[in-house]
Amino acid sequence: MPGLFDDDDFFGREAAEALARDRAPARMRELEALLERYGYEYYVLDAPSVPDSEYDRLFNELVELERRYPALKSPASPTLRVGGAVKAGFRKVTHALPMLSIHTETDFSAAGAAAFDERVRRDLGLEETDEPIVYDCELKFDGLATNLRYEKGVLVAAATRGDGTVGEDVTANVRTIRTIPLRLDPESVPEVLEVRGEVIMHRDDFEALNRRQLEAGEKTFANPRNAAAGSLRQLDPKVTAERRLHFYAYALGETSEPLAETQSGVLERLAALGFPVAAMRRVVRGPEALAEFHAEVLEKRRTLPFDIDGVVYKVDSLALQQQLGFVAREPRWACAHKYPPEEALTTVEAIDIQVGRTGKLTPVAKLKPVYVGGVTVSNATLHNEDHVAELDVRVGDTVVVRRAGDVIPEVLRVVAERRPEGTSPFRMPEVCPVCGSAVIRDEEEKDTRCTGGLYCPAQMKLSIVHFAARRAMGIDGLGEKIVEMLVDEGLVKTPADLFSLTHEALTAPTNATKDEKKPQKRMGPKAAQNLLESLEKAKHTTFARFIFALGCRHVGEATALNLAMHFGTLAALEAADAEALVRVEDVGEVIAQSVEAFFREPHNRDVIASLVAAGVNWPAVEVRAQADLNEAVAGKTFVLTGTLPNLTRDEAKDRILAAGGRVSGSVSKKTDYVVAGSEAGSKLAKAESLGVKVIDEAALLLMLGDDPNAVPQPSLGLE
Numbered sequence: 001m002p003g004l005f006d007d008d009d010f011f012g013r014e015a016a017e018a019l020a021r022d023r024a025p026a027r028m029r030e031l032e033a034l035l036e037r038y039g040y041e042y043y044v045l046d047a048p049s050v051p052d053s054e055y056d057r058l059f060n061e062l063v064e065l066e067r068r069y070p071a072l073k074s075p076a077s078p079t080l081r082v083g084g085a086v087k088a089g090f091r092k093v094t095h096a097l098p099m100l101s102i103h104t105e106t107d108f109s110a111a112g113a114a115a116f117d118e119r120v121r122r123d124l125g126l127e128e129t130d131e132p133i134v135y136d137c138e139l140k141f142d143g144l145a146t147n148l149r150y151e152k153g154v155l156v157a158a159a160t161r162g163d164g165t166v167g168e169d170v171t172a173n174v175r176t177i178r179t180i181p182l183r184l185d186p187e188s189v190p191e192v193l194e195v196r197g198e199v200i201m202h203r204d205d206f207e208a209l210n211r212r213q214l215e216a217g218e219k220t221f222a223n224p225r226n227a228a229a230g231s232l233r234q235l236d237p238k239v240t241a242e243r244r245l246h247f248y249a250y251a252l253g254e255t256s257e258p259l260a261e262t263q264s265g266v267l268e269r270l271a272a273l274g275f276p277v278a279a280m281r282r283v284v285r286g287p288e289a290l291a292e293f294h295a296e297v298l299e300k301r302r303t304l305p306f307d308i309d310g311v312v313y314k315v316d317s318l319a320l321q322q323q324l325g326f327v328a329r330e331p332r333w334a335c336a337h338k339y340p341p342e343e344a345l346t347t348v349e350a351i352d353i354q355v356g357r358t359g360k361l362t363p364v365a366k367l368k369p370v371y372v373g374g375v376t377v378s379n380a381t382l383h384n385e386d387h388v389a390e391l392d393v394r395v396g397d398t399v400v401v402r403r404a405g406d407v408i409p410e411v412l413r414v415v416a417e418r419r420p421e422g423t424s425p426f427r428m429p430e431v432c433p434v435c436g437s438a439v440i441r442d443e444e445e446k447d448t449r450c451t452g453g454l455y456c457p458a459q460m461k462l463s464i465v466h467f468a469a470r471r472a473m474g475i476d477g478l479g480e481k482i483v484e485m486l487v488d489e490g491l492v493k494t495p496a497d498l499f500s501l502t503h504e505a506l507t508a509p510t511n512a513t514k515d516e517k518k519p520q521k522r523m524g525p526k527a528a529q530n531l532l533e534s535l536e537k538a539k540h541t542t543f544a545r546f547i548f549a550l551g552c553r554h555v556g557e558a559t560a561l562n563l564a565m566h567f568g569t570l571a572a573l574e575a576a577d578a579e580a581l582v583r584v585e586d587v588g589e590v591i592a593q594s595v596e597a598f599f600r601e602p603h604n605r606d607v608i609a610s611l612v613a614a615g616v617n618w619p620a621v622e623v624r625a626q627a628d629l630n631e632a633v634a635g636k637t638f639v640l641t642g643t644l645p646n647l648t649r650d651e652a653k654d655r656i657l658a659a660g661g662r663v664s665g666s667v668s669k670k671t672d673y674v675v676a677g678s679e680a681g682s683k684l685a686k687a688e689s690l691g692v693k694v695i696d697e698a699a700l701l702l703m704l705g706d707d708p709n710a711v712p713q714p715s716l717g718l719e
């Protein structure tokens with residue numbers, strides 16, 4: 001919504017002012033109505049529909065209009081009032097002393113602190129040469145102001161601020177807050193003592209509460225402040241008791257005797273009496289020290305277990321406070337110096353899709369740039385399809401964006417009433433926006449992925465690194481760095497391109513010669529020669545390794561082996577549909593769908609065909625019948641440790657896999673056998689402590705069906 005004074009450059013100044021004056025009454029009534037409604041949602045319902053920054057912006061616009069056109073100011077203006085009305089069902093309590101608001105300084109810089117100090121000095125009629133003023137600096141808790149009344153040391157009543165004059169009786173609820181003393185030593189306190197402070201909820205309790213609410217199908221709270229307010233203002237105190245609330249004292253209400261002569265003295269007395277008082281507070285002199293406190297607390301803000309939205313400065317001397325007095329709804333001796341908001345409103349201009357290195361499609365909201373959390377934000381992740389559906393965020397929507405600390409910006413919710421006409425729900429694309437391959441939804445992980453793993457440029461580097469890995473195609477000398485270079489230099493786009501690399505291309509000067517840190521040549525001649533040789537060697541592989549190397553999602557080594565043994569040929573595997581695939585040992589719905597989608601994607605089939613055409617080959621596989629599975633080994637989990645006398649670690653692993661067993665890297669309760677060789681270390685100790693059976697190589701070979709005296713046989717599928 002544009003402000004009223006935005007046209008100043010466009011019209012002449014006078015014309016603009018006349019126009020503004022004409023428009024002012026309507027705009028002021030509009031702002032009053034909006035603030036009225038937002039105030040009701042916030043103070044009475046504990047469910048704001050817009051972030052505080054938006055409320056503050058409109059509030060300040062109204063204040064400014066009222067300053068310019070005092071005659072137009074409504075006697076019922078929201079700028080004159082404190083808080084909201086008493087919620088139905090609560091007993092009303094009239095405060096002995098009104099509970100007011102605090103003037104908010106919205107200039108987040110050091111100038112905000114200076115402006116406050118200047119006002120105080122002016123109001124006190126001080127000269128420049130007079131001593132600096134002493135202030136008490138405190139945290140501005142973001143919760144609900146509450147008044148606790150003690151008579152003869154006993155907590156007799158507790159009330160919310162309400163409209164400042166009349167609050168809600170929440171005595172029974174407050175009694176459930178464990179850190180609030182129910183009884184004080186009557187000898188050491190005035191007969192009447194009212195302690196004021198903030199009821200708040202810690203961030204982790206807030207998150208846990210929202211999780212529980214979500215599971216129970218109940219409404220969630222927008223932020224800890226609203227959760228604290230909603231939890232305290234419960235007609236049933238049992239509900240309050242279940243919510244972990246905290247209380248921090250920061251002021252007095254009515255007292256039959258003074259407690260101290262300064263604000264800091266009051267807080268010390270309250271702390272001594274057993275009230276929780278925040279440790280982060282300080283007595284300082286002059287405006288620079290105020291700004292320092294403001295900056296220091298901002299640094300430490302994230303280390304606090306609860307949210308604050310700024311700090312509060314108070315003239316420390318109670319005598320001076322008395323002299324300064326009040327204006328409308330605010331004391332002149334205090335000021336809230338806020339921090340840049342962590343939540344703000346903006347609009348969604350588009351929803352883009354990013355494709356990650358593993359092929360995951362992530363919807364990202366492109367936002368009209370907005371200042372939030374101290375930076376300008378123009379992107380916010382929407383995580384996945386379900387998350388977008390849950391928020392029902394659409395292009396054109398006005399949304400609440402949050403950026404707290406270093407956490408990546410997120411869209412919290414949509415402001416439903418500001419949705420323009422003609423929007424439609426977001427749909428995940430059916431093809432990858434990077435490569436055009438079909439996408440598949442992974443029900444288990446609730447995400448959507450590009451199936452063009454062998455072809456998709458977004459996944460190129462990772463898929464080639466995986467293809468070359470030791471237990472995949474086992475291409476020596478093709479590590480991550482070289483893959484990076486090959487892709488960046490444009491030599492390789494798919495794994496098939498690896499086999500057409502030439503010595504000349506590998507040793508040519510790099511494209512990016514300007515960057516002096518980069519080597520001038522792609523590779524040395526010797527390294528290039530070695531790489532070409534290992535590529536040649538790697539062409540002779542096994543069917544199982546080849547399947548594993550393709551990097552189809554959810555297909556690990558064991559599954560690749562099962563697929564190889566079940567289908568025997570590439571043609572048979574490519575032709576298999578999900579129904580045929582679930583018949584394979586250890587293959588469930590999710591894997592079957594992933595494999596089917598992978599081989600159905602023409603881009604992948606092209607690359608596979610090129611690989612075969614380039615000479616990648618493997619010995620024919622004897623299709624394994626169920627009956628061939630070794631019963632002693634199949635389905636069992638083995639962990640290998642130490643050096644075995646005959647088999648290498650890889651050979652042992654292949655043999656176990658071929659017999660239908662599993663091999664894991666670490667010992668747990670799920671381990672069936674630990675195969676220990678010489679110099680077995682911590683895994684052996686762990687096995688013993690967990691009572692896992694430990695065997696030696698001879699026992700393993702026996703289980704695998706070998707003649708104990710025979711030389712170990714090469715395995716079926718892998719070598």
Ligand SMILES: NC(=O)c1ccc[n+]([C@@H]2O[C@H](COP(=O)([O-])OP(=O)(O)OC[C@H]3O[C@@H](n4cnc5c(N)ncnc54)[C@H](O)[C@@H]3O)[C@@H](O)[C@H]2O)c1
Pocket residue numbers: 038039041042043048049050051052053055056082083100101102104138139140141142143144145146161198250251312336
């Ligand atoms: N999002 C919305 O729709 C919406 C609607 C209404 C109000 N609001 C928000 O509510 C706030 C205005 O409400 P307000 O009038 O309660 O003012 P306020 O909360 O900004 O300041 C006054 C309050 O500060 C609290 N406080 C915290 N620490 C304190 C300390 N150390 N010493 C003294 N007081 C301390 C007290 O509860 C006091 O009542 C604004 O932040 C506004 O954005 C938001």
Ligand SMILES: [Zn+2]
Pocket residue numbers: 355432433434435436437450451452456457458
């Ligand atoms: Zn893709």
